[in-house]
Amino acid sequence: MAEIVLQHVAKRFGDVEAVKDLSLTVVESEFLVILGPSGAGKTTMLRLVAGLERPDRGSVFIGGRDVTRAAPAARDVAFVFQQYSLYPHLSVYDNLAFPLRSPAHRVPEGEIRKRVTAIAEKLRIEKKLQNRATRLSGGEMQRVAIGRALLRQPQVYLMDEPLSSLDAKLRADLRVELKRLQMELGATVLYVTHDQVEAMTMATRIGVLNEGELLQLGSPRDVYEQPNSIYVAARLGSPQINLLPAELVPALAMPNGASTVGVRTEHLLISTPGDGHLPARVHRVEHLGDQTHVHLEFRGRNLVTLASPHRSFVHDEQVGLRLIEPLYFDVAGKRIETTAA
Amino acid sequence: MAEIRVERLNKAFQDFVAVQDSNFVVDDRSFFVMLGPSGCGKTTTLRMIAGLELPTDGRILLDGEDVTFKRAAERDIAFVFQLFALYPHMNVAHNIGFPLKCEGVARAEIRRRVEETARLLRIEALLDRKVSKLSGGDRQRVALGRAIIRRPKAFMMDEPLGALDAEFRRLMCEELRDLHDDIGATTVYVTHDQLEAMSMADQIAVMNHGVVEQIGAPQEIYDRPATMFVADFIGSPPMNLLPFEGLLRRGERSVDYFGARIDVPEIGEDRGIGGLTLGVRPESVALSDSAPIRGRVFAVEYLGTNQIVTIDIDRAKVKARLSSRMSARVGEHVGVAFQAPKLVVFNSTTGRATRSALYEDGDRG
Numbered sequence: 001m002a003e004i005v006l007q008h009v010a011k012r013f014g015d016v017e018a019v020k021d022l023s024l025t026v027v028e029s030e031f032l033v034i035l036g037p038s039g040a041g042k043t044t045m046l047r048l049v050a051g052l053e054r055p056d057r058g059s060v061f062i063g064g065r066d067v068t069r070a071a072p073a074a075r076d077v078a079f080v081f082q083q084y085s086l087y088p089h090l091s092v093y094d095n096l097a098f099p100l101r102s103p104a105h106r107v108p109e110g111e112i113r114k115r116v117t118a119i120a121e122k123l124r125i126e127k128k129l130q131n132r133a134t135r136l137s138g139g140e141m142q143r144v145a146i147g148r149a150l151l152r153q154p155q156v157y158l159m160d161e162p163l164s165s166l167d168a169k170l171r172a173d174l175r176v177e178l179k180r181l182q183m184e185l186g187a188t189v190l191y192v193t194h195d196q197v198e199a200m201t202m203a204t205r206i207g208v209l210n211e212g213e214l215l216q217l218g219s220p221r222d223v224y225e226q227p228n229s230i231y232v233a234a235r236l237g238s239p240q241i242n243l244l245p246a247e248l249v250p251a252l253a254m255p256n257g258a259s260t261v262g263v264r265t266e267h268l269l270i271s272t273p274g275d276g277h278l279p280a281r282v283h284r285v286e287h288l289g290d291q292t293h294v295h296l297e298f299r300g301r302n303l304v305t306l307a308s309p310h311r312s313f314v315h316d317e318q319v320g321l322r323l324i325e326p327l328y329f330d331v332a333g334k335r336i337e338t339t340a341a
Numbered sequence: 342m343a344e345i346r347v348e349r350l351n352k353a354f355q356d357f358v359a360v361q362d363s364n365f366v367v368d369d370r371s372f373f374v375m376l377g378p379s380g381c382g383k384t385t386t387l388r389m390i391a392g393l394e395l396p397t398d399g400r401i402l403l404d405g406e407d408v409t410f411k412r413a414a415e416r417d418i419a420f421v422f423q424l425f426a427l428y429p430h431m432n433v434a435h436n437i438g439f440p441l442k443c444e445g446v447a448r449a450e451i452r453r454r455v456e457e458t459a460r461l462l463r464i465e466a467l468l469d470r471k472v473s474k475l476s477g478g479d480r481q482r483v484a485l486g487r488a489i490i491r492r493p494k495a496f497m498m499d500e501p502l503g504a505l506d507a508e509f510r511r512l513m514c515e516e517l518r519d520l521h522d523d524i525g526a527t528t529v530y531v532t533h534d535q536l537e538a539m540s541m542a543d544q545i546a547v548m549n550h551g552v553v554e555q556i557g558a559p560q561e562i563y564d565r566p567a568t569m570f571v572a573d574f575i576g577s578p579p580m581n582l583l584p585f586e587g588l589l590r591r592g593e594r595s596v597d598y599f600g601a602r603i604d605v606p607e608i609g610e611d612r613g614i615g616g617l618t619l620g621v622r623p624e625s626v627a628l629s630d631s632a633p634i635r636g637r638v639f640a641v642e643y644l645g646t647n648q649i650v651t652i653d654i655d656r657a658k659v660k661a662r663l664s665s666r667m668s669a670r671v672g673e674h675v676g677v678a679f680q681a682p683k684l685v686v687f688n689s690t691t692g693r694a695t696r697s698a699l700y701e702d703g704d705r706g
Contacts, residue, residue, distance in 0.1 A: 168534070172578060176640045176651060183671070195507070201642035201649075221665075224645040237645045239511075266646045284518070286540045289563030289576050290624045290662060293540075295515075306646070309560055 002063030009058035036209035042192035277320025350399035377548035601633035604681035609696030616689030626661035632676030
C-alpha cells in the first residue's frame, strides 16, 4: 500500500472551478473520507487521482512517484464507482477472478479460487458465485464490484459513493465490513461521499469539501467536536446542530466577536422553567424509539433536542433549556476558539 | 374529515396473496403509516382504500359508509404519488389550482384557495414562478399544495418522499407532519423507511407477506415488538436477536443463555424446552466487567451524538448504543450486560414475543 499526495491541484470545467488549489496527503493505510454535497468537487478529485482527468495545475503523487501525467493503467489504483460495472456475460466468480487473471498478474488458479472464495464470504455473496452477474440484485452487484477491487491489491483504492445505491440495512452492514477489510488489508482508501454517517463511522480522517475547497481535515471526533466553521458544524451530526444568533442568548458569557451560537442536540438540556434557563415551548415530539427528538420554539426559532424515550411531554409545554459546551462563531462563520473548561 | 375502517380485507392476484385478512381502524384526523418491505402488501392496501384496486374479499368503510365497490372518484380521497410530478410548463399557481380547474370551480374561487394553500405552505411569494425554476424543496411544497387544495376527506400517500436524499427527506417529513397538524386531514402513508414511519406516525401498521404483524404507536412498537420481524424491521440498528435453547416457566425472572443467567421481565407463560430468541435493543446493552457474557469489540462506529459498538460474543454479534465519551477499541475484551426490564423473549418457532411483565405493563398503559 502507498500514500497519495495532492499538491496545489486545480481543475476547471468551463466556468466552474471544480477543484481549487487542493493539497492533501492520504497517509499509507489510512481510510480518508471526503465529505461534501453534490457538486463539491469530490468525484473530480477522485478522477484526478485515478488519471481519468488531468489537473490544470498541481501534481499528484502515489507511493512517492509523480503520476500527474501517467496514464490511468500505469497508476495501479482500483476504482469503485457509484454504479457497479460488471461484465454481464461472466459469472460472479469470473467477475471476481478477472483482475487476477490479467496477463500482468498471472496468479495460479488454485490461489485465485482461495482468494475469490475468501472475499465472497466476507461480502456475503458466496452462494452467488456461479450466478450470471446480471442475475443479481443491485446490492449484490455492488458487493461484487467492491470485491473485485479488493482482490486486485493495488497501491491505493479510490471509492466513489459505493454504498449509495444500497438499502439502509445493507449499507449499515457493509460500512462495518468495508472498514474491517480496510483495517485487515492495511489498505490506503480515498473514499468520497455525501453521507455524513458513512464519513463518521468509517473514516480515519474526514476532509470536508465544499465548492472545490477543503474546509477542514481531521478525525471524525475532532471535526464533530471542534468544527472550524458553521458550515462544517452543520454538515456533521444528525439532527443538525442548533444555530442561534448571539443576541438571542444575552445571558451567555460569550467570547468577543461571537455572532452565532451553536449547540449540538445532545448539549441542549431540558430542565424546569426559570432558574435562569432559556424559556422554550414544546412544539412537537418525535418518538424514534431509541431516543426522542423534541422540537422546541425559542424566541421565534426552532430548536431540536434529545430526550429520554420515556419522558412525556404535553403539547405547548413550557420548559427551560440549559446549554452545555456551546460553540461560538464570528460574523464570517468562522469558529472562535474558547479555552476548554 | 374521516375515519377509515378496514375489515377482513383480502386481495389475491391469481395465486399470489397480496393482502391477507387485514383489520384496522384509521382514526379521524390521525396520521397512519403502513410500513414494510417491498412486496408486503402495503401499497395494495392503500390502493384498495383509494379505490384504485378492488378487494377479493372484505370491506372498507369511510366515515361509516361502505365504499368497498365505489369508484375512486366517488370516495373523496386524494392520492399523492411521488411528490415530484408537476406540470413543468405551468407556473406554481396553476399547478396548485389544477385539480380545482378540472372540477370546474370558478376562477375567483380557485385564486382564493390557491392563495390560502400557498400561505399554509409558506410559498406565497412563488406563485408566479415557473416550477422548473424552483428548488427541490419548493417543488415538493407545490406538489403538496396541489394535493391538499381539494380538501378531501383523506389523503393516501405512497412513498411520496422516496426519491429524495436522506437529509432532505428528514426536513420534508417534518413539514409534512406540521402540515398534517395544521389541516388535520386523515392520512394513510405508505413507506418502507422505518425512520420516516417512526418520526411521523400516530399509529404504525407493520406489514410482512400480506399480513399486518402489529399496529401501535411508534414507541409502543419499538418497546414491545409483537414479532421478531417487527423487532428486526424497526430501529437502526435493529433489535439484537440472540437465539438459544431453553424453557419458560410462568413467574420466573431469568433465562439461561448458554450457562449465563440473564434477568428478564417476569415470564407470563409456560413452555417446554425449545428454540427461543432473546431480543435486546442496542441502547439496553452496556459494557460491564462483571457481566457473565464475554466478548470482543468487533467494530466501533462513532456517530457524534453516540456510538454503535459491535461486540462479538462468539454465538452472535451484539450491537450496543453507547455514549460517545466511552472508550471502546476494536479487539478489546469486554463483558456485556443487558438491561433486564427491556428484554423480550421470542418463541423462535412462531416468531412471536412470549408473554411477560413487559407486555402486561404495556396493556395497562
